[in-house]
Amino acid sequence: MKTLRDALAPLAALVILLALWETVARVFSISPIVLPPPSAIGLDASHAADSLLSGALSTGRSALVGFGLSAGVGVLAAIVLSSSRVLERALYPYALFLQMVPIIAIAPVLVVWFGHGARAVAVASFIVSVFPVIANTHTGMRSVDPALRDMFRLYGARRLATLWKLELPASLPHLFTGLRVASGLSVVGAIVGEWVAGVVEGDVGLGILVLAANRQGNTARVFAAVLTASALGLMLFGAVSLTGERLLRRWHPSASGS
Template identity: 35%
Template sequence: MAEPAIDHRGRWLTPLLSTLAMLAAWEAAVRWWEIPPYLLPGPLLVARTLFENFGSLLPSWWFTVKITLAALALAVVGGVLLAVLFALSRRAEASLAPLAVVLQVTPIVAIAPLILILVDSTTAALLVCAFIVAFFPIMANTLQGLRSADANLRELLRLYRATRWQTLRYLLVPSALPYFMAGLKIAGGLALIGAVVAEFTAGAAGRETGLASRILEASFRTEIPKMFAALVLVSLTGIGIHLAMQALARRVLGRWHDSERG
């Protein structure tokens, strides 16, 4: 028996109610056991702290967002171009694929200090770290999509003597688009994680720094509610990126691909 479909209202009402229930349980647990704020602040205290410190956190939030979006844009360009190159040339894939795999499987925490040493600008180093984390999902998913095109359609285009560019444009790109959008959803969150983790590793301080620096500063000063407020901003940013990627996928694929047609 098929599971009943969730209507438009249920798509946002169900997660909203579950989130409110978890926050209420958190607040009740903090009050019931009288947990001090320097150990675990309640959601109401975190929300009030975020409201009171939003002006000071906003520049750091915008810095993190800029690093994330710039890294994601570079990952899209680099990942798609490399996937197309691999799809068209097996020799290029054999030469460059091991390097891409090495960058993917190496923890960013391990190579971030080296990048910070080699790159003069801290901002550029953070951008490189976030790019490395976000690059592989886009490249791998796009390459898988390019190779998932119907073999019979490939033969048909070859029969009509279509050029490589025509095959790429009319067959491979439409076939790879759903895979690319799936990789983009993954890479959006990973770019944010890479930016934050790289800044934690850098231990940067000052005005031109992101939310990770505000979290470190708050932890050093035992301002735990402020630390949670910065963490909430990071989480809300990640949720916003995820929702934006979902909306983009629905916009691009909704009219012709089953994965987004509801």
């Protein structure tokens, strides 16, 4: 019942927004090339449902690979950075560099290194989404209560035991915050990667659909593909959020329902 109540407000806002959009587009006779009404977008999406679904599956596979890489590499990088102040000072600027890289500019280089297709797209997704995982996990590990560190030290806990039993559990709320951000960014990175990496063996992702529709002047199809990509990101975000809530609800206030 609570879930239904929580969903009513955003659903009501969505209905009002779509109604206003439809009204403005029709009353002011806005060209569908500039701003198609929601009804036209929905009609086009129904006609192109098969290609949108196929594109979502293609983009989703690359985004999942990129997201998985960002989760694994991001946590490992945060552990390395947190293990030594010297390593943190030496390596953190390079982790920050990943956040500053204009992915659209280096995507052609990724194609040279990894070839056209899914591998280059997945790497682009990884590069865009890894930094939030590194930064948030590192912050969580550095934010452990000093008194708890002293207690572990007092009882002679080894470094690995402190990492496994104190630092990583304490960093989980921060880690899942980073994963939630990374989940959306992984889809963005995959779309941008597809713009450059192109199509291999007929595997057409949502990024390619956006480019093709834009060249044809089919703005409704552009909106339909973008909304499908947004839905893909929301699904990944929701899966990460649900996992985090289930893991943290019993012991951390960030996951409480109050």
